[in-house]
Amino acid sequence: MKEKKLNILLLNKTLFNPIFPARPAIIEIYGKDLPSFGHKVTWICPGKIKKIIKKKIYDVDLYIIPLRSHKKSVIIKIFNLISMSIKQYKLIKKLNQNSSFDIIQARNSVFNILVSLIISKTKKIPFLYQITFINRDNNFQSEDRNIINLLLEKLTNIFHYKLIKQADFIFPISLLMKRYLVVNKFLDEQKIYPLPMGVNHKSFFPSHNIEDLKKKYNLDNNKVFIYIGTMVKSRKLDLIIRAFHYVKKEINNTKLLMIGDGRGKDELKELSLVLNLDKDVIFTGQVPYSEIPKYISLADIGLCPIAPNFIYKMSSPTKMLEYMACEKPVIGNREILEIASVISKSGGGILVDFDEKSFYLGMIKLARDAELIKKMGSYGRDWVIKNRSYEMMAKKIEEIYFQLIHRFYSNHSKLKQKSESVH
Template sequence: MSDWSAQHNDAGVLMLLSSSLPLTPSGYGVRSHAIASHLLRHGVRLKVCTRPGYPLTSWTGPQEVRLSDTVENVTYHRLPLYPVGMGEFGEEYRQQASSLIATVAGRCRASIIHAASDMENGLPAMLAAKKAGVKGIYEYRGMWHYSAAVRNTWFPWTEPFRRRQRLEVQTGQLADAVFAISEALKAELVAEGLPENKITVLPNAVDVERFTPLPPDQELLEKYGLQDRVVVGFIGSFTAYEGLDSLMDAVLELNWRGFPVSLLMVGDGADNLKRMKALHQARGSHPSVIFTGRVPFEDVKRYYSLIDIMPFPRVPAKVCRCVPPLKPLEAMAMGKTVLASNVAALTEIVRDGETGLVFESGNLPDLVEKLETLLARPDLRQRLADRGRAWVLAQRDWHKVSERILRVYEGLLEG
């Protein structure tokens, strides 16, 4: 691991996030924490802040708000709330937020401001970099209006969608360098006019020391009655684009064909969880489908330990083609067999017949067929799981992937 501090002892980095652990335990928060944690291990002088007003302007609900929260080796500082901009991302908010961020950058002697999606966080940060006379990096983890378009198919034809698209591109144009979470998203950004040589792909990765194979948790096996069952699992948010209704139908079909398979669904997602439970009830409330609800962050690995096969049946939507989930990498690191739909962002991770199996997105019979193949062939499951873990160790370990960030930082400081 390189010693950043020995080479760049005068250079500091201010990282700006839309949300963070421990208040928002999402994939975004996990990725942010891994990046910040590894940059600190590399010796980077790093200050991590959340966007002005978070969490009061967020959906996280009533909670105690502190000036900072520390998780492991990372301290998340909360920036104060502005009197303008409550629920509205306008010019006045952008100017006030960028002035505050520029002031913070000056106080912590930052040479780089590194901000992550979405543009409500990134645009004020890139404006702040210009005001402070420092370098700005915008990290595209996704286009959040693409996600909204899955829930509301008419949204791409509206002015709010086009406005957010324009502002996302403007944020990247203002930045001195850009990170994209996938090759597919990089291609989208190039098509929108961002220079290809400005963009570095910074994929999801995993802490391979934290996510390692574990024996099944006996207490949870008994609690959910999973002994002598092959467990198909989903862990995450029940969003509209995950394709979970198809996954439930596939598992029910395989039960009717006589396979001893259960579906363990861990997490929540407000209205989508209610919808899934209603669909389950409409299909006869079969006991092979289990909803656990949200579980404590520290218990997630216990639930992973129960799972044999982890499908990711994402639908053929633009957000799914561009933005990969973090969970396949965690699953592969823990030695689970992965089955994924053939959207571009997932096939960058799951190589059909090598690190997992791939089926046609939106094709329920193909999903059933591939799941049946894995249920009938434990030897294939084990081989794919072993190869998947080996690939993650070689290609998607945060210890190695974080080096890409340092190279971009160095390029900006030396340029």
């Protein structure tokens, strides 16, 4: 069975962005590693386009399906997603005629699950589901949201878990999420394997070709902190701006690089201005995935603040592992199980509480100890190479695929024999 080369179809929820075409795990595992093992991988994702487009990206065929903007209305959103799903289903049927898929895998979407289940049942192939975030069952705490939208979201959430139970296998993003799915949603523990974030240590390593970037951002002779990620209000990133404000009072030659974009970026810029940090907190905007190692190499210390709310507590932060692969010590908050586990096991950073004082103390401690920065950076890289290499994770996924296909077809063969014996 392991000699067979698989034809894998991946349905991705994230809107296509040419600068950052998919999440790092998708790019590395499904764009590079699995194709390098000889498997054929096809991605389908939505995009702000008018007609279906095919692209060749990394080593996969990528199909982008038109998805209209739905703004704030959940009703319009559902209508647009149904329309997109119909186009998606028709495309998959057409693709399957030319080259039969062995596996279909969906990610973070009720509508992708529906399409996958239909394909799985009609074409008799295994369906896997990857889930990287979980919405709280009761979202009625928000007073400024439309009650109809909230009700529709709640119904969608209920429907979501009913559909997940029909998946042949599930990849949650963390061990904590697996526990939640088993205990709270009564899913079968035997068909769940946590798939946390990893890193491509062959691409993420300390870069020395960064002099131009240093000059561009005026970073010479400074201790540099870095944050990489989406900037939205729910992440409470004002915490690190305020912590840096206190650091700056004690160590003047320091800078904070903020890499990324999001609806909360303007508020963070405004806060930096109010605190007289506008020349020291540098917002670069979104950076192409291939350039991120260079930006991390500009820094001395990586910041990984994750707000300990219901959704983020189950997360697995990519930024933490990317910092570590580039030999940068990490300051992260212990309320997130994944951060606490990785930093404790690796020795690649400092654990603090999720408040500005704790982050400030951690930042000061590392900024004043060059030897500790070097030691923790080395520990971190060694650990991620041994434990979180995407290539290693891709081999585990490949193993699960083969086991699942073998079990899937064995079960179908038994059911067929049983049906024939009855007749």
